[in-house]
Amino acid sequence: MAEMEVKGTSHKKGPGVKKSKKQSTRVDLTPMVDLGFLLITFFIFTTTMAQPTSMNLNMPKDTDKPDENTKVKESGSLTLMLGKGNVIYYYYGADPATMQTTGYKDVRKIILDKKKKTPAEDFFVIIKPDKDATYKNAVDLLDEMNINDVSRYAMVDPSPDEYSMIQQTEVAGGVK
Amino acid sequence: MARAKIKRGSTNVDMTAMCDVAFLLLTFFILAAKFKPSEAIEVVTPASVSNKHAPQKDYFNVTISKDNRVFIDMDDAMKGDVLDELGKERGIQFSDADKKGFQQATFVGVPLSQLTSFLNLTPEQLGKMTLPGIPYDSTNNQVLAWISAAVQASQGKKANFLIKGDNASKYTTFKAVIDAFKKNEIYKYNLVTNAADVPEGSELYKKNLSGQMSKE
Numbered sequence: 001m002a003e004m005e006v007k008g009t010s011h012k013k014g015p016g017v018k019k020s021k022k023q024s025t026r027v028d029l030t031p032m033v034d035l036g037f038l039l040i041t042f043f044i045f046t047t048t049m050a051q052p053t054s055m056n057l058n059m060p061k062d063t064d065k066p067d068e069n070t071k072v073k074e075s076g077s078l079t080l081m082l083g084k085g086n087v088i089y090y091y092y093g094a095d096p097a098t099m100q101t102t103g104y105k106d107v108r109k110i111i112l113d114k115k116k117k118t119p120a121e122d123f124f125v126i127i128k129p130d131k132d133a134t135y136k137n138a139v140d141l142l143d144e145m146n147i148n149d150v151s152r153y154a155m156v157d158p159s160p161d162e163y164s165m166i167q168q169t170e171v172a173g174g175v176k
Numbered sequence: 177m178a179r180a181k182i183k184r185g186s187t188n189v190d191m192t193a194m195c196d197v198a199f200l201l202l203t204f205f206i207l208a209a210k211f212k213p214s215e216a217i218e219v220v221t222p223a224s225v226s227n228k229h230a231p232q233k234d235y236f237n238v239t240i241s242k243d244n245r246v247f248i249d250m251d252d253a254m255k256g257d258v259l260d261e262l263g264k265e266r267g268i269q270f271s272d273a274d275k276k277g278f279q280q281a282t283f284v285g286v287p288l289s290q291l292t293s294f295l296n297l298t299p300e301q302l303g304k305m306t307l308p309g310i311p312y313d314s315t316n317n318q319v320l321a322w323i324s325a326a327v328q329a330s331q332g333k334k335a336n337f338l339i340k341g342d343n344a345s346k347y348t349t350f351k352a353v354i355d356a357f358k359k360n361e362i363y364k365y366n367l368v369t370n371a372a373d374v375p376e377g378s379e380l381y382k383k384n385l386s387g388q389m390s391k392e
Contacts, residue, residue: 029191036198043205052221054230054338054366062358082347108378129347135240136343138350139222139367146225149379157351 055142060154070154076122078114080107080141081158083166084132096162101169104140111148125153130163217241217285217307219342223372225380230368231336236326237368238319239283242342244349245309248322249283257329258322262288265325287311288318312352320356327360340368 063069074093081089081099088107091099092114102110115123125145129138138155145153158166219239236254239247250258259278263270266288270278277295278284285307286294297305312319326335337357341350357365374381 029195033191033195033198036195036202040198040202040205043202043209047205047209052230052340052368053224053226053371054228055224055226055369056228057339057365057367059354059358059363059365061361061363108375112379129351131346131348133347134343135341135345135347135350136222138347139224139341139369142367143222143224143226143369143372147375147378147380149383 055139055146057142072124072126073122076118077124077126078111079126079128081162081166082127082129082133082137082141084130084170086137087170089166089169096159096165099165099169101173104137107141108144108148111144111150115148115150123150123152125150127153127155128158128162129155130158130166217245217247217283219340220344221340221369222343224367224369225372225374226369227371230338230366233336234330234334235336235338236323236330237338237340238323238353240339240341240345240349240353241309242344244345245285245307246312246319246349246353247283247285247307247309248319250326252279254326254329254335255279258325261328262321262325265321265328284322285309287316288321312349312356317356319353320359323356323360323362327362336366337362337364338366338368 060070077093079091079096083089086104088102088104089099090102090107090110091097111125127138127141127145129141142155217239219241234251234254236250236258237248239249241247255278256275259270259275262268268288271292274292274295281295284291284294287308287310290308294307310318310322323337326337339350339353354365357363374384
């Protein structure tokens with residue numbers, strides 16, 4: 001932006017006196033303001049973004065009494081086993097032998113398909129992270145439950161049989 | 177002929193005042209911002225669609241690093257009571273220097289036997305060391321002891337139990353921590369995550385659109 005010099009009273013001086021040009025002392029502050037607001041914006045954004053969120057997790061009380069355990073209808077259950085290398089093994093009902101393989105991107109479709117096919121009160125998802133699953137895997141699936149609005153799910157350990165089956169599949173498939 | 181002289185106003189606006197305001201605001205925000213204490217343990221948390229902010233008060237946090245070490249930290253207001261309870265439980269006499277050091281420590285990452293020497297470390301020394309973490313194996317489960325002390329200390333008060341795990345940490349470590357909480361009859365936890373957007377078209381997305389609050 002151009003500065004306007006305040007013109008007006010130019011005193012007439014004598015013929016021998018040289019006119020000394022006066023430089024403006026004003027500085028253009030616009031870029032400085034720009035910088036100031038840029039920094040403010042930056043600080044506001046970085047402070048709010050850094051705040052972590054939290055996900056609530058309620059675990060049931062451990063119980064040894066069989067009648068206190070949650071009953072799950074075989075027809076409505078979907079078991080997702082989390083294995084090594086971000087692979088999910090899933091099966092419907094109670095037969096682990098019918099296990100199929102999927103990944104974290106496609107699991108949503110499987111959950112939704114099953115959800116559509118079963119009555120809401122029977123639908124139950126069992127999440128079984130094995131020893132090689134990471135924390136991220138478990139949280140991702142819990143998050144998936146939220147995303148797909150699954151109200152009934154449980155997180156339990158896989159049985160030794162299931163674990164050995166997963167391991168066999170992993171060895172066969174060369175999953176590291 | 178006399179012509180009416182139109183006085184031209186300057187188009188220049190004085191920026192000084194605006195500049196002052198901008199920098200005043202800037203100074204305010206910088207000073208008002210609470211600096212995050214430098215973390216000795218780097219944890220990359222997984223993302224979730226949860227939009228609830230992690231509690232900043234009355235918290236007891238268990239951190240799991242990517243190599244499955246466990247660390248704890250807590251609200252400053254709780255620290256005194258927790259250390260007292262821990263001393264009572266384990267029969268350890270903590271000196272005043274220990275208590276002061278504990279009050280200043282941002283986290284605990286060593287077994288109880290090394291606690292005193294850990295508290296004497298300067299932040300610079302801490303940054304260089306690789307801390308062993310708190311043992312959580314079944315023979316010497318000190319995570320359990322810390323949690324139990326925290327539960328005792330927060331009786332009758334509100335306490336939030338946070339778990340902050342790294343993406344790459346093993347599920348077994350997480351399970352060990354959950355089990356330690358369960359043994360202390362704590363069944364509600366907050367898992368610290370990064371905020372992520374709800375995927376478009378998913379059930380939760382539709383639910384949020386229809387204005388219903390998701391059950392939490």
